[in-house]
Amino acid sequence: MKKNQRKYERYAINIPVLFMDDAKTNGRMINVSRNGCLLVVDAGTQIPLRKEFSFQVFLDGKTYPTERTSPGINVKDLSRLKPSGLHEVRITGQVMRFTIHEGKEAIGIQIIKIEKEDFMKWINFVVKKQNEQEVFNFGVFDDVDLKYQKQERRKYQRFTIRFKTSEGLIKFFPSTEQEAFFIPTDVQRTQGTRIAVSLIHPESQDVLQVFGQVISFGPDPKRNNKTGLFCRIEEKHTESFKYDVNNFLKMKLYVI
Known part of the structure; x- marks a missing residue:
């Protein structure tokens, strides 16, 4: 396989992402493949290599989180309590690489698991019939x-x-x-x-x-x-x- 040849085809997208962390980090998913994705993140975002973390993706590209915290509940707990919307998918991934995309910091993610209620939404989003x-x-x-x-x-x-x-x-x-x-x-x-x-x-x-x-x-x-x-x-x-x-x-x- 050539050095720059991708193992799986990547699809260019541009949809919002919300990290399930106390810092309420925002980002954009700018491409996706069968088993991973590339996220452009806020400048200065610190996620170690091989670190596992969870994030929420908004597949329609329009829906964006308006409620991030409630009194006495951090954003992680809020994510667990609120059911996913029609176009929302919660993903757990692992950081595999760091790169620069169009002058912005980006991280390559390997997908580890998808929440049960979101599983088919993601599969159908990535794979054509x-x-x-x-x-x-x-x-x-x-x-x-x-x-x-x-x-x-x-x-x-x-x-x-x-x-x-x-x-x-x-x-x-x-x-x-x-x-x-x-x-x-x-x-x-x-x-x-x-x-x-x-x-x-x-x-x-x-x-x-x-x-x-x-x-x-x-x-x-x-x-x-x-x-x-x-x-x-x-x-x-x-x-x-x-x-x-x-x-x-x-x-x-x-x-x-």
Whole structure:
């Protein structure tokens, strides 16, 4: 790959951003790709490299926060209490690089997770309907995650797969819960790595989370040697796997 060649296509945009910090930092998102974005920030904004932080994006480019604080509530708490609007998305990202964009300070962000209620808004914003199956290197945290402490949740490598057709979605699932399933990705992980895959139904837009462990990384001869992760359903989730998949697909894929 050439030095200046981007791995994923970037889309030029210009929409407002509000950082979920006590400083009430403002910014603009000026481009976006499958797994990241570039933010122009207020001069002097101090965010260390590799730092994780949360911010709110306004997809329509018009909506802008008018209420930032309330008596006794900081901006972080206010964000949690107020539901996202139709065009608002809350994102957690990690700072990957610093740069200058048109004379202004900018930071390159890798997206780590999207709030559950905002997940599909963001996916549909980034991905066009006619695109092929897409694999994103981030996931959504749903109600299942509430059972785990924060440190436990961090142990999962998260992916999102957006399917173009129902046929492609059905083919993703293994014949039995003991067999392997395949995630096409260039993200290499060692055997035993725990993964959480968010599957997006192409028709209903419902999301199903599948929890598993990596068996190996390499090419799959069944998919024109496409490289990716071979995984198996995590043992503690095998009991509910068949029920969850059948309910998700609205069909009896697995005999129970």
